Amino acid sequence: MNKRENLLKLLKRQGFGEVPCEFMLCPDLVKLYEEKIQSPLEYYDYFEMPWRRVSELFPSDMSVDKYQKYYKNLKPDTEIDYWGVAHERGSEAAKHMTYMRHPLKGIDDFEIIKEYPFPDFSKVSNEVQKKDVEELHKKGIASVGNMQMTIWETAWSIRGMEDLMMDMMSEEESADFVLDKVLDVSLTKAKLYAEAGVDILFIGDDVGMQNSLMMSENLYVDWLKPRLKKIITEVKKINPNILVFYHSCGTVTQLIPHFIEAGIDVLNPIQSECMDFERIFNEFKGQVSFHGTIGTQKIMPFGTAEDVRNEVFRNLKIAGDKGGLFVAPTHLLEPEVPWENIIAYVQACKDYAK
Numbered sequence: 001m002n003k004r005e006n007l008l009k010l011l012k013r014q015g016f017g018e019v020p021c022e023f024m025l026c027p028d029l030v031k032l033y034e035e036k037i038q039s040p041l042e043y044y045d046y047f048e049m050p051w052r053r054v055s056e057l058f059p060s061d062m063s064v065d066k067y068q069k070y071y072k073n074l075k076p077d078t079e080i081d082y083w084g085v086a087h088e089r090g091s092e093a094a095k096h097m098t099y100m101r102h103p104l105k106g107i108d109d110f111e112i113i114k115e116y117p118f119p120d121f122s123k124v125s126n127e128v129q130k131k132d133v134e135e136l137h138k139k140g141i142a143s144v145g146n147m148q149m150t151i152w153e154t155a156w157s158i159r160g161m162e163d164l165m166m167d168m169m170s171e172e173e174s175a176d177f178v179l180d181k182v183l184d185v186s187l188t189k190a191k192l193y194a195e196a197g198v199d200i201l202f203i204g205d206d207v208g209m210q211n212s213l214m215m216s217e218n219l220y221v222d223w224l225k226p227r228l229k230k231i232i233t234e235v236k237k238i239n240p241n242i243l244v245f246y247h248s249c250g251t252v253t254q255l256i257p258h259f260i261e262a263g264i265d266v267l268n269p270i271q272s273e274c275m276d277f278e279r280i281f282n283e284f285k286g287q288v289s290f291h292g293t294i295g296t297q298k299i300m301p302f303g304t305a306e307d308v309r310n311e312v313f314r315n316l317k318i319a320g321d322k323g324g325l326f327v328a329p330t331h332l333l334e335p336e337v338p339w340e341n342i343i344a345y346v347q348a349c350k351d352y353a354k
Contacts, residue, residue, distance in 0.1 A: 002140025003050035008199060010323035011243055011266055011289050019316060019349040020050040022328045023342065027096055028335040036339055047346055051142040054132035054198060057189050058082065059119035066117045070103035082119045085157045095335065104178070105160030113174050116158070118181045121188040129196035144200045145193025147186065148247050151227050152205035155182045165215065168223050175223070183227045190231050194238040201235055201244050202268075203228075208250025210274055217254055225258050232263035245291060249331075250274050260287050269330035272311070273297045278318050281325070290319075291326040294345065300329050301336040305344035312348035 001009065001017050010016040025033060025043060033043045044052065059082050067084035078088045078101075086101035104113055133143040149157070155178050156164045167175035186203075193201055205224070207214050232244050246264040248255075251274045259267060269292030270277050277293045293315045294300060299307055312327055319325035327349065333342065 004140050004142040007050040007142050011326060013289060013322045013324040015321060016323045018353045021047055021346050021349040022049045024332045026332055026334050029333055032339055051144050052136055053144045053146045054129045057124060057192055059121050060123050067103055071101060083154060083158055100157060102158060102160040104158050105163055110174050119185055121185055126192040126196040133197040142199045144202055145198040146202045147189050148202060148204045150186045150203040150205055151182055152207060152224050155179050168219060179227060187231050187234060190235050191238060194235045194242055201242055204247025206249045208248050208252040210250055212251055213254060220255060221258060225262055229262040253280060256284055266291050268292050271295060271330050277315055281318050289324040292328055292330040294329045296329050296331040296333060300333060300341055305340045308341045308344040309348040312345060313352055316352050
């Protein structure tokens with residue numbers, strides 16, 4: 001098996017020949033990689049990761065001038081994304097983190113909300129993504145269409161979390177309007193990725209906090225679950241074999257049955273600081289696979305190399321010989337993570353398969 005075939009078998013719980021490794025480095029750790037390894041290869045090529053994201057899809061009109069009227073006194077180096085959300089840079093200590101500003105926050109006039117210029121993907125081509133998929137498959141690497149922040153996160157980024165939650169709880173027509181507009185855009189993008197032939201569609205919305213859900217189960221079921229299900233159903237009509245990854249940080253154990261009913265195939269990231277992987281795997285094995293489980297709040301930055309190795313072995317042993325776990329750090333690796341722990345993770349993946 002090549003790396004793509006091995007990964008897909010593992011995710012479908014059909015066994016595996018090797019344990020794939022995967023992680024993302026923040027800019028500081030990319031520099032450290034370049035200093036430590038001194039290889040001409042990008043780190044994901046050097047560590048032979050089994051998947052790559054295809055080129056991102058962008059709307060036909062990338063001008064952000066139309067969003068300027070929703071802001072006052074933005075910092076000069078602020079970036080506005082194609083959804084109209086502004087990202088202000090912080091101090092040097094903030095590193096790559098930015099402060100988010102919400103264009104529709106505080107606006108109660110529904111007529112103004114209805115005039116908001118959402119991005120348009122209706123005339124966007126996916127020819128570049130098709131070529132990406134073809135090239136990746138020739139190399140034996142799985143292809144990923146990445147579009148996290150699919151519905152909820154994008155909607156509240158535009159409206160403001162408190163305002164959108166109040167709209168939902170009050171059953172305001174503005175809640176349906178904003179969520180449906182974001183859904184329409186995301187559904188168009190998802191179809192374009194599926195039609196391009198990606199093996200994996202990576203979607204998701206953070207609906208969990210450290211120790212609880214971000215909202216009630218009923219609120220999630222009423223407002224977000226049907227929209228998530230619509231995207232997955234339409235994508236699988238195009239390609240029944242596509243694997244849908246769903247991301248949510250935090251404690252979301254209570255919602256896993258709803259994720260499964262909506263049609264997800266793989267749940268990410270199973271934060272070890274928030275969720276018990278052994279309990280979750282035993283409760284839902286055979287219904288869904290998992291990606292992540294190696295904590296980036298504690299184990300990766302503050303544990304020893306031996307701690308990292310033991311956690312990798314422990315979680316893979318729980319999953320068993322059929323697979324069902326793409327073991328990996330749960331989030332982007334930040335500057336605090338020692339290089340030795342990254343190497344320990346990679347080596348543990350290699351050693352476990354032996």
